[in-house]
Amino acid sequence: MLATPTIESPEEAARRAKESTLLSPRFYTTDYAAMNRIDVSSIRAEWDAMLAEYEGDNNHDHFQRTPEFTQEVAERFSQVSPELRQEFLDFLVSSVTSEFSGCVLYNEIQKNVENPDVKALMRYMARDESRHAGFINQALRDFGLGIDLGGLKRTKAYTYFKPKYIFYATYLSEKIGYARYITIYRQLERHPDKRFHPIFRWFERWCNDEFRHGESFALILRAHPQLISGANLLWVRFFLLAVYATMYVRDHMRPLLHEAMGLESTDYDYRVFQITNEISKQVFPISLDIDHPAFRAGMERLVRVKIRVDAAKARGGLVGRLQQAAWAVAGAATFARMYLIPVRRHALPSQVRMAAAW
Ligand SMILES: [Fe+2]
Numbered sequence: 427m428l429a430t431p432t433i434e435s436p437e438e439a440a441r442r443a444k445e446s447t448l449l450s451p452r453f454y455t456t457d458y459a460a461m462n463r464i465d466v467s468s469i470r471a472e473w474d475a476m477l478a479e480y481e482g483d484n485n486h487d488h489f490q491r492t493p494e495f496t497q498e499v500a501e502r503f504s505q506v507s508p509e510l511r512q513e514f515l516d517f518l519v520s521s522v523t524s525e526f527s528g529c530v531l532y533n534e535i536q537k538n539v540e541n542p543d544v545k546a547l548m549r550y551m552a553r554d555e556s557r558h559a560g561f562i563n564q565a566l567r568d569f570g571l572g573i574d575l576g577g578l579k580r581t582k583a584y585t586y587f588k589p590k591y592i593f594y595a596t597y598l599s600e601k602i603g604y605a606r607y608i609t610i611y612r613q614l615e616r617h618p619d620k621r622f623h624p625i626f627r628w629f630e631r632w633c634n635d636e637f638r639h640g641e642s643f644a645l646i647l648r649a650h651p652q653l654i655s656g657a658n659l660l661w662v663r664f665f666l667l668a669v670y671a672t673m674y675v676r677d678h679m680r681p682l683l684h685e686a687m688g689l690e691s692t693d694y695d696y697r698v699f700q701i702t703n704e705i706s707k708q709v710f711p712i713s714l715d716i717d718h719p720a721f722r723a724g725m726e727r728l729v730r731v732k733i734r735v736d737a738a739k740a741r742g743g744l745v746g747r748l749q750q751a752a753w754a755v756a757g758a759a760t761f762a763r764m765y766l767i768p769v770r771r772h773a774l775p776s777q778v779r780m781a782a783a784w
């Protein structure tokens with residue numbers, strides 16, 4: 427189901443990492459002066475405990491290749507079909523891009539602020555994301571498809587986001603990242619015969635880093651209650667839907683990847699939404715009604731629209747362009763209707779931090 431050309435050369439891998447579409451991982455810049463003014467004094471005790479965890483660095487030895495890694499790639503991954511291979515490579519390229527996106531953003535904030543709380547946090551998170559990106563890139567190098575991350579940093583387009591949008595978007599992407607990795611890890615723990623690549627064995631300790639990164643943004647948001655109340659809840663709602671919809675459409679473009687793990691894309695995605703909804707109650711007083719029939723129908727329609735947009739793009743010419751525009755409007759209208767589905771409301775817990783218990 428993936429668009430051609432296939433990822434068989436480092437040039438194509440680099441092109442995929444660099445591409446800017448509605449669905450591809452982006453690089454961000456923000457307002458560093460505003461970041462400098464973040465005040466965590468109202469949640470100081472929880473903040474300091476969290477920074478002590480980063481300092482302790484319990485994953486410092488986790489992202490190392492073992493001799494079995496290479497052996498497992500040779501024995502098991504060489505057996506997979508060319509179609510699954512492509513979907514997996516697409517997964518690795520988009521994952522390394524989003525890990526590195528976090529690394530670049532956190533590192534830029536760290537360099538541009540004086541605020542010691544923010545600086546320390548960003549330095550730790552950039553450290554973690556750089557390990558994550560490096561580890562995936564090594565897996566890509568096994569196939570001669572390593573990405574030049576320095577080059578990507580220089581040439582990829584950057585999107586400017588106000589700090590509050592950075593907080594909503596990164597909070598959600600860290601927590602959804604945790605939910606995605608832990609769901610895969612648990613599935614393959616139950617079905618080790620379906621672990622067709624060794625990288626999945628690293629996901630458990632890996633996703634604890636993502637969980638903690640999400641906790642950091644949860645604390646920042648809770649320290650600034652105006653960001654999670656009043657009119658800003660309209661933004662929260664927008665980001666929840668945007669993050670969920672992007673994931674759903676992307677995942678449905680690679681059904682074989684989930685099938686190979688004994689999962690089904692729709693079922694997998696709803697498990698991930700369920701976990702993310704549970705976690706995000708720590709910080710958002712609203713959550714999306716993922717069981718609403720109109721929500722489910724809307725997600726399916728977005729996938730169909732994406733398939734039509736790709737077909738129109740492949741067709742090209744004036745007709746192709748017109749069709750593409752028409753389907754883009756249909757996609758936006760579907761998104762708008764989903765945005766209007768009533769949300770669930772809940773009170774925020776007095777203690778912000780929670781355990782990664784999935
Ligand atoms: Fe990461």
Ligand SMILES: [Fe+2]
Pocket residue numbers: 528555600635636639
């Ligand atoms: Fe992260």
